[in-house]
Amino acid sequence: MTIEISDKTYDEEFVKKVEEISGENFHKCMQCGTCSGGCPMIEHMDIPPRQIMILTHFGLKDKVISSKTAWICATCNACSVRCPRGIELTKVMEAIRQLTLRKNINYVEPSAISEEIMAGLPQIALVSCFRKHTS
Amino acid sequence: MKISYYPGCTLKTKAKNMDCPGVAALNALGVELVELPRWNCCGAVFSLADDDLLHLLAPVRDLIRVVEQGDNKLVVACSMCYNTLARANLLMRENSEKRHTINTFMEEERDYNGEVEVVHLLSFLRDEIGWEKIKESIKVPLRGLKIAPYYGCTLLRPQSVAIEPPEKRTLFKDLIETMGATVVDFPASTDCCSSYQILSNPDIGIETVSKILESAESWGAEAIVTSCPLCEYNLGKRQEDALRKHDKLKELPTFYFTQLLALALGLGAEVCNFELNHNGVVRLMESKKFLTAA
Amino acid sequence: MSTTDTTKGESKETTSGKELVSIFVMGKKYEVPKNLTIMKAMEYAGYKYIRGCGCRGGICGACGTVYRKPGDYHIYVGLACQTVVEDGMYLTQLPFFPANRATYNLEAIGSDPEEVYKKYPELFRCVACNACTKVCPMDISVMDYISAIKQGDFEKATELSFDCIQCIFPFENYGG
Incomplete structure (x- = not known):
């Protein structure tokens, strides 16, 4: 995959927003890949977490925002506790989700969940899912 | 001994089979778990956005209720609630700026500065009751039962609220051995069960669950024990979906640790609400003769 | 001054x-x-x-x-x-705005908490900000009774919400 990186592709505002919402310095990432190696969801992601870090660092907003990776992340923190640079990747993923959710766009629509599924689910599934995937 | 107790919404309904045996077991061990008289949903997940304080209000309100009771310790049984409450508590202790903003916003509540200690029920068993005392109280040893302890994520991550060091974890092992059963440590013990993705991306959720079940089975487990109602839902109630997708998987009963403890303490199946479990839980317990022994 | x-x-x-x-x-x-x-x-x-x-x-x-x-x-x-x-x-x-009102037959659905969850999944988006309690003209502890529903405790929810006059509904009846 060839990626063009130039001052034209660098979205400074996007980088600043992710820094601000996550409160994390993801520029420290040294691309070791420990996060991707330990991620239980990696096979379902289109872009591995390690690449999300470098793409965000380079301000490639469209690639990061259109990726489904942040939506597949279940915030299990396996990456965060192993990161040798001490980056809480789950906070970076949260920031990436928030950039979409804060535009009032839902990933999961509560009213579209069937009554059968609603009736079977434990409350914590609903609460955590709505917290992570609705605006 | 009396201690403030936060059950969480799920334990009051879908996971009564975690709440009831827990309360009964602690009672048998001389501890009265006193449910907070007024509490609200903690939010299930800790707010990870640095600029989002709104989602901290719910857990902080619950901690304020503990102070209102004149208490300074809160026992939580549900792993997700524990993680959310413990992290919110740490933030209120350590971040004076956010603490001030939150306290100012909740003008109808008293100020909170992180005075309460949030303790998971498993830690409470180890630290406040002790394995020795529990061992003395065991009436029905769960001899011959091979149990795989499933920690999941929220008991061990992040480090700031981990109930023990993840790489040197012994809590479930000690509890299982205290009850007279055999521990089957398996590699997927601390993997993620897919959590809320079971709702957002059910197919991915079922795949994740299948891997955990496969790991536990390949190491010879007859049952899985957990402390999280969402892990139990994914691994237990949704196990059917995993079995349907993968022929090689076998039925693997899942329990809450409170159920096994109540059973081992001789409190009988009545307090365990096994009807809320799935996949052959009662069958397994009957075949081991743990239900008739009491 | x-x-x-x-x-x-x-x-x-x-x-x-x-x-x-x-x-x-x-x-x-x-x-x-x-x-x-x-x-x-x-x-x-x-x-x-x-x-x-x-x-x-x-x-x-x-x-x-x-x-x-x-x-x-x-x-x-x-x-x-x-x-x-x-x-x-x-x-x-207050200007007219319609409430999200589910249609159901009380006698047919019984009294499982799940029935409420099915009709109003947005319950689980509550963040306990307590704004509802503060605006209630009848001084009802709205946050607490919503919590009680989430906890499956209908008796407590009923007691706490008993004075509710459904102030959002008459707007529909009176056509705003």
Whole structure:
């Protein structure tokens, strides 16, 4: 995959927003890949977490925002506790989700969940899912 | 001994089979778990956005209720609630700026500065009751039962609220051995069960669950024990979906640790609400003769 | 203090001996006798309710009104037919907005908490901000009874919410 990186592709505002919402310095990432190696969801992601870090660092907003990776992340923190640079990747993923959710766009629509599924689910599934995937 | 107790919404309904045996077991061990008289949903997940304080209000309100009771310790049984409450508590202790903003916003509540200690029920068993005392109280040893302890994520991550060091974890092992059963440590013990993705991306959720079940089975487990109602839902109630997708998987009963403890303490199946479990839980317990022994 | 607060009206005596206070309706200042309810004060000021004023008895909830007081950052909510005017009160009548109302047959669905969850999944988005309790004109602990429903405790929810007058619904009945 060839990626063009130039001052034209660098979205400074996007980088600043992710820094601000996550409160994390993801520029420290040294691309070791420990996060991707330990991620239980990696096979379902289109872009591995390690690449999300470098793409965000380079301000490639469209690639990061259109990726489904942040939506597949279940915030299990396996990456965060192993990161040798001490980056809480789950906070970076949260920031990436928030950039979409804060535009009032839902990933999961509560009213579209069937009554059968609603009736079977434990409350914590609903609460955590709505917290992570609705605006 | 009396201690403030936060059950969480799920334990009051879908996971009564975690709440009831827990309360009964602690009672048998001389501890009265006193449910907070007024509490609200903690939010299930800790707010990870640095600029989002709104989602901290719910857990902080619950901690304020503990102070209102004149208490300074809160026992939580549900792993997700524990993680959310413990992290919110740490933030209120350590971040004076956010603490001030939150306290100012909740003008109808008293100020909170992180005075309460949030303790998971498993830690409470180890630290406040002790394995020795529990061992003395065991009436029905769960001899011959091979149990795989499933920690999941929220008991061990992040480090700031981990109930023990993840790489040197012994809590479930000690509890299982205290009850007279055999521990089957398996590699997927601390993997993620897919959590809320079971709702957002059910197919991915079922795949994740299948891997955990496969790991536990390949190491010879007859049952899985957990402390999280969402892990139990994914691994237990949704196990059917995993079995349907993968022929090689076998039925693997899942329990809450409170159920096994109540059973081992001789409190009988009545307090365990096994009807809320799935996949052959009662069958397994009957075949081991743990239900008739009491 | 010698400065005059321009937002605060001064109480005056009328020729009939009734004390007047100033209220603001849609930005316009009116002198009205104190001790009147918001609803009567507005009629005194010349407004006429053609429809939608409701029962006038504090039961139906049609006259929900938002108001502020001078020098106070709070936003208050009350029923216009029950709340007595205060000097400097700044009033805004609630516009019509439809509530999300599920249709169901109470006898057919039974009393499982899941039935409520099915009809109102948005329950699980509650963040316990307590804004609902603060705006309730009937002083109901709304946050607590919503919590009780999430905990499957209908008895507690019923007790806590008993005084609810469903103030959002009559707007539909009266067509706003």
